[in-house]
Amino acid sequence: MTKPNIDRQPEHQANERTFLAWLRTAIALIGFGFAIARFGLFLHQLQLTLTQQPDPRDPLFNSETLGVGLVVFGILTIALAAWRYNQVFGQIERGDYRPSRLLVWVMTGVVIVFGTLSLPLLLMKNRTVPPTQPRLKQPL
Template sequence: MNNEKPVKPTLNPSDHLANERTFLAWIRTSIALMAFGFVVVKFALFIKQISIVLAGKVILPGKGYSATIGIFFVAIGALMALLAYFRYKHTEKQLTEHTYQPSFMLSLVLTLAIIIMSGLLIYYLLPSI
């Protein structure tokens, strides 16, 4: 009969620090997407205002979906920050319980969203070439 207590595995600080670095990378990326969206919206507004000043009327080709595209980028960036937080907390719990299983679903969904947004942006910009 063995009377020894089970040894509780020790927590590895480098795993937790790597999880935090990954979370911060997701946050930086989400901030970059939101900043890009903001610039797209404000640049469209700037072009509209400068055309009024120079020509006395709005001179913009097409329907002008820049504001919609910019707002979409800001929304995707905000959603990305929220999902990054949930992924961070879930991974932290798995690391603490020593049950970590990698999940690539968030990466796949966000990659597909960015590819779709890029395709729509290319489609929108092609007529202006």
Template sequence: MPEDGRRPIDLTQQYLANERTFLSWLRTSIALIGLGFVVARFGLFLREFQLVIQREAAATASTTTTNIVLPEHSFSSILGVMMIALGVGLIFYALKSYRDGNRQIESGVYVPKKSVVYTGAVLLAIFGGVTIVYLLIVSLP
């Protein structure tokens, strides 16, 4: 107990809240990495499906003169890799934010960082919009 008779301030709740925030960022990062992997693998599936259709078209080409040309699906692979990179970047950001938060709690001055939350939300919305447009283009005849 300090000499002036006051009890020390217990910062346990602030540290635990900072840790929960860190774990939330990690869960979000893992979800992004997993979704990016699925999107990238979907592109690989589409390319293999394209090869199967082209083989079948080549087998029946002796009876038919139509040549089927399917679009490339490498965009989904690029989008998936970008989502994985964003997830990995968020992990590093989460660690830095957690350490900065602990330092700020110790010093008694905590300032929340809102810009990264807004930036992350906007980037995810853009990724979602691009994915929707891509899927609509791919599904059109």
């Protein structure tokens, strides 16, 4: 007895669209991470140029670390997307697709953590006061 030939093209196309959405998200994470890390480096160099003093930064909690974390998370998201695509592909072929809410919660949690970690970087005030230029006395 053979199985009836079922047209699963719409399901596979939906799976591919979902994979591409994951891919776009990963690319956005990598892009944001790169921009945050480079902008932090720019601000550090600007501080050094203007004040001739190094910027007092926390070696662990700074924009470069947050940016690198986002890039790494983006790369892991690509790997997770490919794994999930392959898993769903097999489930569609077997006819026993089961959605996974765990991945939604994991991604949500990690994005919330990165967003929360970025708040102090946005709210931190510059602790270094630029040196003031001596005022020249005006001739009377």
